Amino acid sequence: MKNKQKIKRRVYWNPYFGGFLLGLLIILTFYITGRGLGASGAMKSTVVTVVDAVAPAHAENNAYYSKFIKEGESPMNTWLVFEAIGVLFGGFLSGAMANRLKPIVEHSPKITSKKRLIYALTGGVLFGLGAQLARGCTSGAGLSGMAVLSTGGFLTVAMIFGTGYLISYFFRKNWI
């Protein structure tokens, strides 16, 4: 029994191995495209597409949306959107091979699923705001910025983790 549990807990890769592979992938991405990876960019494109479809005049007049709207081309037609679709499938593929596919709300036993979902949604809103302000998230600003030693990339990563450590005490019930 104990042995079985041990096997189950060893299913994730060693983080240094994962980090090494991800580092190689970022090198490859820069080598091929001249840019790094990203994740929040695809979600921005989705929002621009929806707003442009619902209220085209409003999107044209907004100084932010209009940056990403081109005549005769869908705002979804960007590199980052295709990459994000790949991430979804990549996650699915790895999960399928490791037997982890399961529709669940993951949360600490100390909180309810409902509370977890509300907190997750709130966290997303804050993260979305922050990623726009900093012009990228942990992938675009962090990983891709740090690979080419961008000062802004290092700064944003330090702020994300620094803030997390500063406030983690107040969120402990949600997680442990």
Place this chain on the structure above:
Amino acid sequence: MGPLIPNGLIPIEWNFVIALLIGLAFGYIMEASGFSSSRKIIGVFYGYDFAVIKLFFTTAIVSAIGLYYMDYLGWVDISQLYVHPTYLWPAIVGGVFMGLGFMFGGYCPGTSLCAIGIGKIDALAFAVGIMIGVFIFSESFGLLEPFFNGSNYGHITMMDTFGISPYWIILIFTVIAVIVFYFSDFIRKRVKKVFY
């Protein structure tokens, strides 16, 4: 010499196929490393699981060493690569917001996508939240624009900031990372285990 697409060595038509394949590998690596679980990710803040720090720093070091080595060998022209620009205050405030969002939600945009891939409903809520956040930002862009475009330092690197060569930056960063790795294991052994 790389980068291949900007230098016309791979036709632009391949761009989206490449994007899909790179995303696939990105999602696979994250999921296999356990980043589809918010409780594993968030362990970095409570000392019971440091996979995030270990993977993140290893990735940064491997990619920085690799890219500068390829530049040294003449395989890639590092000056052609896109450097994330530094807008000082937006980078700081944006980072604080993301830190807050991280503690509330337990994901970042990339990890939420790969967690959706294996069926995490909380990750879906997080991703919907991101889109609401982007929407709020865009709708208030008129107000935020002066701040958003202020304190622009351009595409600066750590070499510009500290005035030393990239090789020193990478070496110092690597030494710091190894010390952090050592201490993270030291802390983890002393913290109560959390099962998730």
